[in-house]
Amino acid sequence: MEPYLFTATECLEKFKDGSLTVEAYARSLLARIDQRDSAVKAWAHLDPEYVIEQARALDRIPPEKRGPLHGVSVAVKDIMHTKRMPTQHNSPIYQGDAPEIDAGSVTILKRAGALLIGKSTTTQFASPKDGPPTCNPNDLSRTPGGSSSGSAAAVADFQVAIGLGTQTGGSTIRPGSFNGIYAMKPTWNAITQQGHKTYSLTLDTIGFFARSVDDLELLAKIFALEDDAPREAETAVAIQGAKFAFVRTVVWPEAGPGTLAAMDTAERLLREHGAEVEVVNLPPEFDEMPRWHRIIMDTEARSAFLPEYRISKEQLQPFITDHVENSTKVSREEQLEAFDGVAALRPKFDKIASKYTAIITPSAIDEAPLGQKFTGSAAFNVIWTALHTPVVNVPGFKGENGMPVGLSLVAGRYHDRHLLTVAKEVGKVFESQGGWKRYCHA
Amino acid sequence: MEPYLFTATECLEKFKDGSLTVEAYARSLLARIDQRDSAVKAWAHLDPEYVIEQARALDRIPPEKRGPLHGVSVAVKDIMHTKRMPTQHNSPIYQGDAPEIDAGSVTILKRAGALLIGKSTTTQFASPKDGPPTCNPNDLSRTPGGSSSGSAAAVADFQVAIGLGTQTGGSTIRPGSFNGIYAMKPTWNAITQQGHKTYSLTLDTIGFFARSVDDLELLAKIFALEDDAPREAETAVAIQGAKFAFVRTVVWPEAGPGTLAAMDTAERLLREHGAEVEVVNLPPEFDEMPRWHRIIMDTEARSAFLPEYRISKEQLQPFITDHVENSTKVSREEQLEAFDGVAALRPKFDKIASKYTAIITPSAIDEAPLGQKFTGSAAFNVIWTALHTPVVNVPGFKGENGMPVGLSLVAGRYHDRHLLTVAKEVGKVFESQGGWKRYCHA
Numbered sequence: 001m002e003p004y005l006f007t008a009t010e011c012l013e014k015f016k017d018g019s020l021t022v023e024a025y026a027r028s029l030l031a032r033i034d035q036r037d038s039a040v041k042a043w044a045h046l047d048p049e050y051v052i053e054q055a056r057a058l059d060r061i062p063p064e065k066r067g068p069l070h071g072v073s074v075a076v077k078d079i080m081h082t083k084r085m086p087t088q089h090n091s092p093i094y095q096g097d098a099p100e101i102d103a104g105s106v107t108i109l110k111r112a113g114a115l116l117i118g119k120s121t122t123t124q125f126a127s128p129k130d131g132p133p134t135c136n137p138n139d140l141s142r143t144p145g146g147s148s149s150g151s152a153a154a155v156a157d158f159q160v161a162i163g164l165g166t167q168t169g170g171s172t173i174r175p176g177s178f179n180g181i182y183a184m185k186p187t188w189n190a191i192t193q194q195g196h197k198t199y200s201l202t203l204d205t206i207g208f209f210a211r212s213v214d215d216l217e218l219l220a221k222i223f224a225l226e227d228d229a230p231r232e233a234e235t236a237v238a239i240q241g242a243k244f245a246f247v248r249t250v251v252w253p254e255a256g257p258g259t260l261a262a263m264d265t266a267e268r269l270l271r272e273h274g275a276e277v278e279v280v281n282l283p284p285e286f287d288e289m290p291r292w293h294r295i296i297m298d299t300e301a302r303s304a305f306l307p308e309y310r311i312s313k314e315q316l317q318p319f320i321t322d323h324v325e326n327s328t329k330v331s332r333e334e335q336l337e338a339f340d341g342v343a344a345l346r347p348k349f350d351k352i353a354s355k356y357t358a359i360i361t362p363s364a365i366d367e368a369p370l371g372q373k374f375t376g377s378a379a380f381n382v383i384w385t386a387l388h389t390p391v392v393n394v395p396g397f398k399g400e401n402g403m404p405v406g407l408s409l410v411a412g413r414y415h416d417r418h419l420l421t422v423a424k425e426v427g428k429v430f431e432s433q434g435g436w437k438r439y440c441h442a
Numbered sequence: 443m444e445p446y447l448f449t450a451t452e453c454l455e456k457f458k459d460g461s462l463t464v465e466a467y468a469r470s471l472l473a474r475i476d477q478r479d480s481a482v483k484a485w486a487h488l489d490p491e492y493v494i495e496q497a498r499a500l501d502r503i504p505p506e507k508r509g510p511l512h513g514v515s516v517a518v519k520d521i522m523h524t525k526r527m528p529t530q531h532n533s534p535i536y537q538g539d540a541p542e543i544d545a546g547s548v549t550i551l552k553r554a555g556a557l558l559i560g561k562s563t564t565t566q567f568a569s570p571k572d573g574p575p576t577c578n579p580n581d582l583s584r585t586p587g588g589s590s591s592g593s594a595a596a597v598a599d600f601q602v603a604i605g606l607g608t609q610t611g612g613s614t615i616r617p618g619s620f621n622g623i624y625a626m627k628p629t630w631n632a633i634t635q636q637g638h639k640t641y642s643l644t645l646d647t648i649g650f651f652a653r654s655v656d657d658l659e660l661l662a663k664i665f666a667l668e669d670d671a672p673r674e675a676e677t678a679v680a681i682q683g684a685k686f687a688f689v690r691t692v693v694w695p696e697a698g699p700g701t702l703a704a705m706d707t708a709e710r711l712l713r714e715h716g717a718e719v720e721v722v723n724l725p726p727e728f729d730e731m732p733r734w735h736r737i738i739m740d741t742e743a744r745s746a747f748l749p750e751y752r753i754s755k756e757q758l759q760p761f762i763t764d765h766v767e768n769s770t771k772v773s774r775e776e777q778l779e780a781f782d783g784v785a786a787l788r789p790k791f792d793k794i795a796s797k798y799t800a801i802i803t804p805s806a807i808d809e810a811p812l813g814q815k816f817t818g819s820a821a822f823n824v825i826w827t828a829l830h831t832p833v834v835n836v837p838g839f840k841g842e843n844g845m846p847v848g849l850s851l852v853a854g855r856y857h858d859r860h861l862l863t864v865a866k867e868v869g870k871v872f873e874s875q876g877g878w879k880r881y882c883h884a
Contacts (some may be wrong), residue, residue, distance in 0.1 A: 076504055081543075099541040099542045099543035100541045100542065101523075101541035101543055102749075103748075104640075104746075104748070104749040107749035107752065107753060108748060108749055108752055109751040111749075111753065112752075112755075187744060189644075189745060191744050191745055191748075192640060192746050192748060192749065193640070193643070194639070194640050194746065194749065197636070198546075198634060198635070198636050201631050201635070201643060202631075223747055223748070224745070226774075227774065228773050228774045228775055255717075300631060302632050303631060303632055303633055303634050303666070304546075304636065306546070306550060306633075306634060306665070306666055307544075307546040307547075307550055307553075307634065307636065310549065310550055310553040310554075311549065311553065331670050332668075332669065332670045332855075332856035333670055334857065335856070336788075336789065336792070336855055339787065340788060340789045343782065343785035343786070343788075344785070344786060346778075346782060346785075347778065347782045350778070402811075403865050413778055414774035414777070414778065437726035
């Protein structure tokens with residue numbers, strides 16, 4: 001098997017048993033990227049020499065001193081600072097900008113031994129508008145989603161094992177669904193956002209892409225995601241006897257046929273495997289969540305982008321200048337109503353979530369839309385982003401055009417490790433019986 | 443009058459009428475610093491050549507193209523990134539580190555024409571422990587407070603007009619009180635924290651030091667602090683007929699004689715000037731605030747400092763490694779209880795505050811303590827930091843040792859501009875009749 005096909009967990013085994021060097025792995029990935037980049041266009045910056053340099057340095061580390069992510073390949077979304085690589089935010093303002101500083105998340109990965117492959121494409125400053133030219137590896141005529149377009153596409157296309165993204169609306173979970181890979185948005189602020197470009201302090205959350213739950217668990221350990229009951233969290237959760245809430249939020253009418261079919265199939269499969277399934281509607285007070293999310297995003301971006309606005313407002317997307325100019329005329333009173341309203345619902349949702357093994361809900365409206373400009377709707381994601389809950393996209397289903405469709409597993413805040421143990425078991429069922437199979441496109 | 447004595451507002455007048463060049467102003471400041479630095483020790487980094495280079499470039503800008511802060515001198519706390527100057531966080535980990543990147547706040551100041559004088563001292567990563575060697579200019583045997591020690595001391599000592607600080611506990615308002623200057627902590631997240639080292643995302647707030655409210659208003663405009671009712675906010679507030687709440691929080695028993703006397707004098711003065719004064723106790727549910735503040739700080743610092751912990755935990759203060767290791771064993775449940783508990787009190791406090799022209803409450807326990815190691819207690823600040831309210835320290839009172847004592851003016855969130863108009867009138871009274879006078883020490 002070509003090394004580029006390995007998940008992070010598989011790589012680590014090969015590096016450990018000596019059957020693979022990091023340099024050989026890096027060269028395999030670079031060859032894969034070379035073969036596919038003109039089609040998928042996942043990279044904003046990639047310097048093969050820097051990759052090989054890192055790989056050789058990693059190979060020189062004696063086995064007993066190697067980190068828990070030794071040699072594992074990572075794509076870094078281009079709104080996160082990295083030494084030795086520019087950070088350009090898909091913005092002309094930062095064209096060629098390369099400050100010698102690592103984001104906190106990048107520092108943690110490097111200290112764990114990660115092999116940084118390059119900077120992956122993003123919409124401008126991770127906004128919901130105007131996707132980069134990146135294509136969905138499952139169908140090049142479609143978007144991989146956004147704003148973490150490149151990281152999701154690169155992981156789905158076997159160009160890299162792990163992708164770093166962020167989510168302010170649905171920028172991690174939605175691309176996970178569109179590309180047929182696992183994606184995780186941990187509890188808000190469980191991982192530092194230091195060195196990521198801020199969009200909305202209350203909403204911005206780091207995100208991960210991988211092709212297995214084992215890989216996500218590896219990241220969870222490295223980033224010290226810790227639940228209150230670690231022993232329980234580390235115990236496998238059986239589907240038999242588990243209790244799932246299928247949650248239809250206020251945006252349920254937006255679900256397309258692919259998502260509706262996935263929800264139906266998932267419900268049937270989990271029942272067949274012995275789980276209890278309940279269709280649950282959130283109380284009506286949660287219906288304000290999408291509107292409140294939008295207000296929080298708009299108003300927090302107002303201060304977040306003032307520096308770039310002062311540098312050169314002409315070089316910003318209108319969507320971003322609108323934030324700074326408060327073009328929707330949101331008053332401070334409305335801003336605080338949204339901020340406090342969401343805050344009051346967080347513990348209420350946690351309480352609901354505590355009654356179930358996990359919540360299951362759509363990851364996207366449907367399959368990835370056609371084209372690159374529109375990166376898809378975040379309607380099914382924004383509620384969980386604002387509630388600060390961990391979310392894992394589990395792939396396995398198929399839409400009307402044969403494209404992947406995933407579903408979101410959600411738990412209460414700081415149940416990240418628990419959620420991963422659930423995702424592992426649910427993933428086995430969805431991936432084997434959901435109807436869609438991951439495929440390495442040539 | 444020596445140019446170094448000018449406030450920001452006074453400088454701008456001189457630059458406008460052509461009676462002063464930025465270079466002449468810069469040289470005056472540098473001479474003042476040269477004279478005083480060995481005693482006050484406010485600077486972590488200062489390069490006179492870079493200062494003169496900026497000043498000359500500013501002088502070359504034609505008058506019609508000058509920014510609203512043209513030539514005004516600013517000290518930048520050394521946890522905020524700056525191009526051309528190192529950012530060292532008073533940490534051996536970042537010794538000599540100088541990434542070419544500006545914090546968002548620094549970008550905004552530079553675009554407005556500010557003259558950056560240097561990086562001002564801080565405790566390690568702005569923690570509450572172990573002050574830098576910086577001395578209080580009013581009495582060199584005492585602390586200027588922390589963690590924004592250098593910015594506060596430099597402004598108080600007429601080495602710079604404006605100081606940038608941050609506040610996670612009481613790191614801006616307390617040094618304001620200790621040094622006898624104005625200090626402002628705006629509403630949380632009204633100004634971007636991008637490029638400031640994160641301690642606690644929910645608590646960290648930028649802070650300003652100045653020697654006049656006019657200067658704070660200048661900054662408020664540049665940073666686009668905007669209330670809902672700008673016309674009203676811009677209208678002067680008269681003390682006659684104003685209604686002040688003197689708030690004694692749960693930490694009231696900690697107030698020392700200087701602070702008790704200041705509260706008494708302030709009450710008497712405001713009454714004499716025709717204001718209505720009410721002594722108000724917050725409802726008992728606010729008594730949890732100091733404990734919740736501590737839990738939020740501890741647990742959010744747990745993820746904020748993981749990168750530095752992974753780089754070199756041996757080089758971190760035990761206070762910081764304790765955060766990362768969760769040595770106080772705070773559970774996720776307790777963390778969320780604190781996070782949600784404070785969130786629920788924010789709108790309740792805003793409602794209380796809306797009944798008054800402003801809240802008046804202590805800025806510190808008492809005068810600045812002796813020595814440099816202990817930077818003073820933040821007991822009287824943490825409640826407002828966690829509530830996200832704007833706070834202005836107004837100087838004017840005197841403690842038992844002749845040191846300055848200030849009081850905090852507090853308003854509901856996003857009433858920053860209103861609070862400044864109140865501070866201007868209250869400041870006139872306190873500064874003229876409170877008993878303490880600012881003095882330029884030779």
